Amino acid sequence: MMEISANVQAIAYLVSAILFILALKGLTHPASARRGNYLAMAGMAIAIVATLMGSEVRSYGFILAGVVVGGVIGTVIAMRIQMTAMPQLVAALHSFVGMAAVLVAIGTFLNKQADGLLNGVLMGELSAGIIIGAITFSGSVIAFGKLQGIISGRPVQFKGQHLLNALLAIATIGFAVHFALTESTVSLAIMTLLAFILGFTLIIPIGGADMPVIVSMLNSYSGWAAAATGFTLQNNLLIIVGALVGFSGAILSLIMCRAMNRSIFNVVFGGFGTAAVEGDGVADAAQKGVKSAAIEDAIYWMEDANKVIIIPGYGMAVAQAQHSMKELMEQLEARGVEVKFAIHPVAGRMPGHMNVLLAEADIPYENVVEMDEINPEFATADVVLVVGANDVVNPAAKDDPTSPIYGMPVLDAGKAHHVFVIKRSMRPGYSGIENRLYYQDNTSLIFGDAKDVSEGMVNQLKGAAH
Amino acid sequence: MPETLVALYIFVLSCFIGYWVIWGVTPSLHTPLIALTNAISGIVIVGALLVTGLEGVGTTAEIIGFFAVLLASINVFGGFLVTNRMLAMFNKKKR
Numbered sequence: 001m002m003e004i005s006a007n008v009q010a011i012a013y014l015v016s017a018i019l020f021i022l023a024l025k026g027l028t029h030p031a032s033a034r035r036g037n038y039l040a041m042a043g044m045a046i047a048i049v050a051t052l053m054g055s056e057v058r059s060y061g062f063i064l065a066g067v068v069v070g071g072v073i074g075t076v077i078a079m080r081i082q083m084t085a086m087p088q089l090v091a092a093l094h095s096f097v098g099m100a101a102v103l104v105a106i107g108t109f110l111n112k113q114a115d116g117l118l119n120g121v122l123m124g125e126l127s128a129g130i131i132i133g134a135i136t137f138s139g140s141v142i143a144f145g146k147l148q149g150i151i152s153g154r155p156v157q158f159k160g161q162h163l164l165n166a167l168l169a170i171a172t173i174g175f176a177v178h179f180a181l182t183e184s185t186v187s188l189a190i191m192t193l194l195a196f197i198l199g200f201t202l203i204i205p206i207g208g209a210d211m212p213v214i215v216s217m218l219n220s221y222s223g224w225a226a227a228a229t230g231f232t233l234q235n236n237l238l239i240i241v242g243a244l245v246g247f248s249g250a251i252l253s254l255i256m257c258r259a260m261n262r263s264i265f266n267v268v269f270g271g272f273g274t275a276a277v278e279g280d281g282v283a284d285a286a287q288k289g290v291k292s293a294a295i296e297d298a299i300y301w302m303e304d305a306n307k308v309i310i311i312p313g314y315g316m317a318v319a320q321a322q323h324s325m326k327e328l329m330e331q332l333e334a335r336g337v338e339v340k341f342a343i344h345p346v347a348g349r350m351p352g353h354m355n356v357l358l359a360e361a362d363i364p365y366e367n368v369v370e371m372d373e374i375n376p377e378f379a380t381a382d383v384v385l386v387v388g389a390n391d392v393v394n395p396a397a398k399d400d401p402t403s404p405i406y407g408m409p410v411l412d413a414g415k416a417h418h419v420f421v422i423k424r425s426m427r428p429g430y431s432g433i434e435n436r437l438y439y440q441d442n443t444s445l446i447f448g449d450a451k452d453v454s455e456g457m458v459n460q461l462k463g464a465a466h
Numbered sequence: 467m468p469e470t471l472v473a474l475y476i477f478v479l480s481c482f483i484g485y486w487v488i489w490g491v492t493p494s495l496h497t498p499l500i501a502l503t504n505a506i507s508g509i510v511i512v513g514a515l516l517v518t519g520l521e522g523v524g525t526t527a528e529i530i531g532f533f534a535v536l537l538a539s540i541n542v543f544g545g546f547l548v549t550n551r552m553l554a555m556f557n558k559k560k561r
């Protein structure tokens with residue numbers, strides 16, 4: 001292969017870094033987003049080719065095998081994955097970055113050791129790479145398990161949890177310091193193991209409702225892991241890209257926390273929604289004074305409405321109801337009804353989750369409105385249809401200081417003339433908090449799967465048209 | 467200036483770029499943003515290549531490097547392609 005000098009390689013890395021920055025910039029608008037993705041692809045291609053052509057890379061067999069196998073696996077996953085499963089996929093991919101960072105650090109250690117090039121600073125940087133990478137890996141594995149439903153989404157909490165985490169963290173750093181000072185392989189191994197355990201114990205207590213924050217946070221970690229690898233290898237491209245990704249994830253975490261009116265500290269250490277009560281079913285619902293309605297009732301009010309606002313939540317994703325939402329929208333629009341979708345920032349299991357699903361169903365961008373923009377419109381809406389959303393429409397967040405979600409910005413669904421809530425059962429949401437919206441006079445509950453109910457609505461509307 | 471310090475300069479300045487660029491991202495594209503940054507963090511593949519391709523690399527390091535290349539490749543290919551799939555959906559409805 002033609003070889004390029006270190007200087008040419010450095011310039012190529014610079015070009016690559018610029019392309020990544022422009023790529024992220026492209027995501028400021030849907031129209032330029034796709035071009036942004038292509039720029040990032042180009043940046044990655046340049047980085048990889050420049051590395052392969054550099055003087056440091058001499059043997060290609062294992063590299064080729066790794067890229068081919070990894071490339072095929074990645075391509076197949078990306079083509080087959082359902083949009084509703086994006087949070088799980090992202091969690092899985094984060095874990096791969098974490099593990100790759102750990103492996104790179106260990107491999108670097110072995111190479112440098114063989115060449116007698118180890119020093120304290122380098123070993124400190126290696127330790128940082130391994131610790132961040134390992135926490136990213138095991139944390140993401142747990143997040144994946146929770147999102148995929150392999151592990152219970154409920155917060156797992158026990159006494160002395162924070163103490164345990166603190167001790168683990170101190171011990172991990174202790175072994176890292178010992179490793180950096182003495183080159184002890186035993187300390188390196190123990191440090192690595194402890195960091196894996198720490199990732200596990202940090203994420204396991206966090207409940208499903210906080211997943212948007214956790215996904216963003218692990219996104220951030222995967223960036224820091226790449227940056228730490230960059231320090232180890234003295235590779236500026238890795239440092240730049242790691243910092244970009246690290247900050248991206250950090251900002252998203254912050255945005256998600258704000259949307260829940262909680263501090264990141266509270267999310268990570270708070271353990272939310274322990275008071276969850278298991279579901280009681282329809283009979284109990286009637287006792288508590290909620291009205292249940294049939295599909296016909298909702299249709300009756302919707303088909304003559306001027307404005308209908310649909311609020312999708314995680315339940316819509318689980319039921320795969322986004323396509324019937326689109327049909328419902330079309331049927332209503334054909335009757336002159338204005339239909340909008342209201343999106344709460346933390347609806348679903350990752351930032352922007354609902355937007356992707358609605359985009360998949362071909363629902364136009366203009367019909368999808370963010371919380372701050374749509375909230376003033378609820379008072380003038382004839383019907384609000386809540387599809388599998390819960391805490392994000394709970395009025396207790398506004399006026400009940402005793403509620404755990406008090407202060408969280410919510411969608412003012414209850415202000416509409418009629419509110420219909422599609423729900424499987426009276427089971428409270430992931431956070432386990434009773435939803436006061438269900439007991440309002442203008443609210444009726446339609447019990448059933450979000451997809452079945454919305455398909456039922458579509459069929460009724462189609463039938464009426466004949 | 468020692469190399470580590472130069473690296474620190476670059477790191478800190480990059481953090482600022484990241485900070486300003488990311489605040490501009492529209493909330494409806496937050497999921498593609500996560501998918502894209504995830505693909506971009508597959509840049510650790512560069513580190514994996516350097517470990518695996520080193521002249522006279524030991525067998526252990528070579529095997530470790532192979533798995534690092536493999537995992538990072540899944541990220542790069544999977545991340546970019548899934549981002550592309552998502553963004554295509556957003557573009558489609560612009561018409």
